[in-house]
Amino acid sequence: xxxxxFTTKQRFELSExxxxxxxxIRNVAIGYETYGALNxxxxxxxxxxxxxxxxxxxxxxxxxxxxxPGYWDAIIGPGKAVDTNRYFVISSDTLVNLNANDPDVxxxxxxxxxxxxxxxxxxSFPAVAIADFVRAxxxxxxxxxxxxxxxxxxxxxxxxxxxxxxxxxxxxxxxxIPAISTPHFTGWLTAWLSIWTQPIRLDPNWRGGAFYDGAPxxxxxxxxxxxxxxHALQSAWADGAGGRALAAGANSADIAALPFAIEKTxxxxxxxxxxFGDANHMLYLARANQTFIPGAGAGARSVAEGxxxxxxxxxxxxxxxxxxxxxxxxxxxxxxxxxxxVAVETAKLSxxxxxxxxxxxxxxxxxxxxxxxxxxx
Amino acid sequence: xxxxxFTTKQRFELSExxxxxxxxIRNVAIGYETYGALNxxxxxxxxxxxxxxxxxxxxxxxxxxxxxPGYWDAIIGPGKAVDTNRYFVISSDTLVNLNANDPDVxxxxxxxxxxxxxxxxxxSFPAVAIADFVRAxxxxxxxxxxxxxxxxxxxxxxxxxxxxxxxxxxxxxxxxIPAISTPHFTGWLTAWLSIWTQPIRLDPNWRGGAFYDGAPxxxxxxxxxxxxxxHALQSAWADGAGGRALAAGANSADIAALPFAIEKTxxxxxxxxxxFGDANHMLYLARANQTFIPGAGAGARSVAEGxxxxxxxxxxxxxxxxxxxxxxxxxxxxxxxxxxxVAVETAKLSxxxxxxxxxxxxxxxxxxxxxxxxxxx
Numbered sequence: 001x002x003x004x005x006f007t008t009k010q011r012f013e014l015s016e017x018x019x020x021x022x023x024x025i026r027n028v029a030i031g032y033e034t035y036g037a038l039n040x041x042x043x044x045x046x047x048x049x050x051x052x053x054x055x056x057x058x059x060x061x062x063x064x065x066x067x068x069p070g071y072w073d074a075i076i077g078p079g080k081a082v083d084t085n086r087y088f089v090i091s092s093d094t095l096v097n098l099n100a101n102d103p104d105v106x107x108x109x110x111x112x113x114x115x116x117x118x119x120x121x122x123x124s125f126p127a128v129a130i131a132d133f134v135r136a137x138x139x140x141x142x143x144x145x146x147x148x149x150x151x152x153x154x155x156x157x158x159x160x161x162x163x164x165x166x167x168x169x170x171x172x173x174x175x176x177i178p179a180i181s182t183p184h185f186t187g188w189l190t191a192w193l194s195i196w197t198q199p200i201r202l203d204p205n206w207r208g209g210a211f212y213d214g215a216p217x218x219x220x221x222x223x224x225x226x227x228x229x230x231h232a233l234q235s236a237w238a239d240g241a242g243g244r245a246l247a248a249g250a251n252s253a254d255i256a257a258l259p260f261a262i263e264k265t266x267x268x269x270x271x272x273x274x275x276f277g278d279a280n281h282m283l284y285l286a287r288a289n290q291t292f293i294p295g296a297g298a299g300a301r302s303v304a305e306g307x308x309x310x311x312x313x314x315x316x317x318x319x320x321x322x323x324x325x326x327x328x329x330x331x332x333x334x335x336x337x338x339x340x341x342v343a344v345e346t347a348k349l350s351x352x353x354x355x356x357x358x359x360x361x362x363x364x365x366x367x368x369x370x371x372x373x374x375x376x377x
Numbered sequence: 378x379x380x381x382x383f384t385t386k387q388r389f390e391l392s393e394x395x396x397x398x399x400x401x402i403r404n405v406a407i408g409y410e411t412y413g414a415l416n417x418x419x420x421x422x423x424x425x426x427x428x429x430x431x432x433x434x435x436x437x438x439x440x441x442x443x444x445x446p447g448y449w450d451a452i453i454g455p456g457k458a459v460d461t462n463r464y465f466v467i468s469s470d471t472l473v474n475l476n477a478n479d480p481d482v483x484x485x486x487x488x489x490x491x492x493x494x495x496x497x498x499x500x501s502f503p504a505v506a507i508a509d510f511v512r513a514x515x516x517x518x519x520x521x522x523x524x525x526x527x528x529x530x531x532x533x534x535x536x537x538x539x540x541x542x543x544x545x546x547x548x549x550x551x552x553x554i555p556a557i558s559t560p561h562f563t564g565w566l567t568a569w570l571s572i573w574t575q576p577i578r579l580d581p582n583w584r585g586g587a588f589y590d591g592a593p594x595x596x597x598x599x600x601x602x603x604x605x606x607x608h609a610l611q612s613a614w615a616d617g618a619g620g621r622a623l624a625a626g627a628n629s630a631d632i633a634a635l636p637f638a639i640e641k642t643x644x645x646x647x648x649x650x651x652x653f654g655d656a657n658h659m660l661y662l663a664r665a666n667q668t669f670i671p672g673a674g675a676g677a678r679s680v681a682e683g684x685x686x687x688x689x690x691x692x693x694x695x696x697x698x699x700x701x702x703x704x705x706x707x708x709x710x711x712x713x714x715x716x717x718x719v720a721v722e723t724a725k726l727s728x729x730x731x732x733x734x735x736x737x738x739x740x741x742x743x744x745x746x747x748x749x750x751x752x753x754x
Contacts (some may be wrong), residue, residue, distance in 0.1 A: 021630055127630035187615035187622075187639040191607050194640050200598045201633075202579045208633060223575045227604070230568050235703055238564035244667070245564075252668050253398055253504035256578075256585060256662050260667065262564040263571050283632050290621070290637065291629050326612055 003078040005060030005069070007033045009104050012092070012140040020135075020296050023126030026115050031106030031135050032056050032092040035076060038083035038145060045146040046082060046373070047137060048072065048091040049154030049161035051359065052227065052272065052285055053098050055105045058091040061085075062104065072155070074363040081366040082373065087150065092140055094133040095158075096125075096284040102276035110280035111208065122280060123209035130157070130288050131297035134164045138172070151373055153177035153270030154360040157285075160292050166312040174377050176310075177369060179317035180349075180358030182325050183294045183303050184332040189324065192231060194288040199223035200279045209280045221279040225270040234321045234354030237304065241265040307336050313343040315372040317365050319357035320348055345372070380455040382437030382446070384410045388482050389469070389517040397512075397673050400503030406643040407513050408470040408483030409433050412453060413461035422523040423459060423750070424514060425449065425468040426531030426538035429662055430460050430475050430605065432482045432648065435468040436461075439481065451740040454530030458743040459750065464527065469517055471534075471642035473502075473661040477514060479653035487586065495552040499657060500586035507534070507665050508674035511541045515549070527720065528750055530554035532735040534662070534703065537669050543689040551754050553687075554746060556694040557726075559702050559737030560671045560680050566701065569608060570663040576600035577656045586657045600657040602647040611698045611731030618642040684713050686694070690720040692749040694742050696734035697725060724751070 014028040033056050038045060048058045050071070059076035061069050075081040076089055097107030110125035131196055141149065152165045152173050159181020164171045203220025205211055244263025250259035258267070295306030314337055318330045330346075337344045347368040351361040391405040410433050415422060425435045427448070436453035438446050452458040453466055474484030487502040518526065529542045529550050535557020542550045580597025582588055619638025623629055625635035635644070672683030691714055695707045707723075714721045724745045728738040 029662055123632050127632060150386045180706060185621075187618060187620040187637070188610060190621050190637050191615060191618075191639045194635060194637065194643075195604050198603065199576050199579050202576050202596055202600060219579055223579060226575065227572050230572055233382035235563060235565035235705075238568060241564060241568075243564040244562075244567050252664065255500050255504060255657075255664060258571060260564070260567050260571065262568045266571075280632075287629065287632060328612075351531060 007060040011106050020129045020131045028108045030093045035089040038088040045088045047152045049158035051156035056091040056093040075366050081370040084199045090377040092137050096281045099276040100278035100281050111278045120212040128377045130160050130292045151175045155179040163294035167306040167309040168297035170311050173312050175313045177315045178324045182329045182333040184329045190290045196227045197224050217279045222270050226266045236352035316346045322355045324355040382454045384437040392557035397506045397508045405485045410468045412466040415465040422465045424529045426535035428533035433468045433470040452743050458747040469514050473658045476653040477655035477658050483683045488655045497589040507537050507669045528552045532556040538673035544683045545674035548689050550689050554692045559706045559710040561706045567667045573604045574601050574663045597643045599647050599651045603643045609732040619674040693723045699732045701732040
């Protein structure tokens with residue numbers, strides 16, 4: 001039987017963070033987990049960055065009775081592709097993490113108390129960029145004694161963070177493994193992020209973001225998370241999730257109801273997470289993704305300018321059925337990196353989950369990841 | 378210069394309509410337009426059915442100064458594929474038409490006054506099926522002296538109506554031209570229709586559908602229409618619609634705002650139509666699509682059972698980039714019809730508009746349509 005991996009959430013604090021937008025945020029904290037140990041040469045550290053609705057719980061369990069391990073447990077652990085007997089894995093929460101109310105998430109954002117007022121920021125929290133997530137991560141990594149990472153890896157928004165690392169801090173990253181992610185997305189994704197989040201603003205409990213002294217906009221947040229979840233899946237998933245059938249006892253003539261089994265499936269999938277979610281955090285996350293420019297942390301002003309700074313060998317993992325980060329955008333990234341001399345290789349994930357294949361089916365790329373990480377550069 | 382086509386909205390009334398769900402609706406009215414004239418043999422009539430957000434304004438203009446003609450004007454008119462010098466074209470509004478407040482739309486639905494109370498139905502209006510739209514159309518067509526249609530044609534939800542005609546009334550339809558449409562959709566579309574419409578229920582003005590004595594849920598309806606509109610397009614459209622750029626003067630750091638040009642593009646596209654829209658009608662339309670079974674008007678209980686009844690030669694027009702009615706579902710329909718001996722042919726539409734290629738690019742299929750209609754059966 002394989003060795004079980006256990007982990008605990010740890011807290012990293014920064015007295016202040018200067019954002020790429022020019023704001024200063026005081027008393028910043030982010031959660032993180034580590035798996036494995038830093039070696040004496042301090043050259044075996046790998047950073048894992050999470051996806052839009054994810055957390056730093058990438059691998060292992062907190063307690064033996066936890067029903068599920070971290071999201072990439074299939075590839076992170078003792079003897080696995082990201083072998084924690086060999087590598088020191090750091091996985092960090094982003095700023096404005098969606099799951100702000102999860103006791104296992106630590107993330108400064110609009111739900112945090114503004115030290116200047118003692119009250120939750122709400123929308124007075126400054127807009128943050130993916131590059132700001134990475135600034136906080138860089139300080140975390142350095143606090144652990146690491147100045148150069150063997151790799152940065154992550155799915156989806158985690159992949160955007162790998163591009164930001166490689167473009168802004170080329171000396172600090174040996175290689176990157178962006179999964180189901182590309183900086184070359186177009187206005188199509190900009191518009192979808194807007195569609196995902198529009199229910200939040202419609203919820204009367206949202207109150208322009210100033211809901212922390214009352215009932216939160218749970219209905220709006222859940223609707224937003226349902227839109228996000230469906231978009232991150234694919235049609236092949238729907239057949240196993242209720243198809244066109246009615247839920248037991250439901251009546252399709254009741255227009256006020258949501259009578260279909262697949263609506264219940266979506267509702268339940270979201271409701272398992274939504275009590276931990278913060279609606280303002282979701283709005284900030286959407287904006288951070290919409291405005292993403294790799295290299296913004298080092299002053300890049302366009303995607304092309306940022307991508308041109310990337311030198312790190314890249315293992316680009318993608319899912320051809322992905323409806324969020326489209327395959328043609330990934331191809332643009334592959335071609336751009338190759339044309340500037342970056343050693344790029346690709347791995348494909350298949351399965352019924354669309355974009356989520358990058359989480360659910362990551363084991364398909366295990367050997368490729370292990371090989372890519374082990375190779376000397 | 379081509380001859381201009383002018384048209385006016387006409388009104389068809391039914392003292393009562395018995396729905397497939399077993400309800401009776403009194404004082405039903407639907408609008409319709411006709412182009413061309415019925416011949417003495419009464420064998421040149423073609424019925425056109427509209428899409429989800431469309432109306433019976435399929436061709437021509439009401440007034441010379443109208444900026445745009447009807448949605449399929451590219452193929453309907455004097456000398457066009459559906460040649461109104463040759464054919465008598467009838468285009469009808471559905472029940473529960475989305476644009477209930479458009480002065481050029483006539484459509485009984487939840488916004489109509491219940492003759493029993495003198496007040497708008499709201500959600501007391503019975504759930505209706507696509508088959509009920511067709512029951513009303515059949516009565517309309519018969520009222521015009523037509524017992525057998527040369528063809529039924531329409532895009533998207535209009536295509537579903539063609540399948541219903543062919544499955545429930547095989548003796549009354551010589552041939553069908555469903556465009557960007559298939560009865561073989563799965564739970565994937567069921568779920569998307571739920572995602573489109575969820576903002577309506579979140580709008581506090583919706584009030585369980587009883588909003589007719591107050592402010593309507595315009596914000597919820599507009600959000601729903603934005604979701605529908607984006608889903609009916611494709612990524613290629615986004616580059617020309619603002620891409621990732623900010624709107625003039627917009628600030629991406631303002632989290633309360635929608636700062637991107639593409640968000641404005643979507644907002645303006647929807648706002649041109651939304652004042653005519655009724656939020657309850659959209660909910661009823663979504664349910665009618667979710668529950669669609671061809672042949673339901675003649676008692677079919679499953680998609681397979683309904684499709685098996687179709688005998689009419691079929692010209693299946695589809696858009697391979699369609700994200701609403703997926704190409705693999707269209708292929709299933711083609712194979713099912715072919716396997717039961719139906720003469721099926723297909724035509725493909727290309728362009729940057731995804732599902733909407735079936736409206737915007739229909740001229741690409743003009744010759745195929747003309748040929749298919751002219752052929753003796």
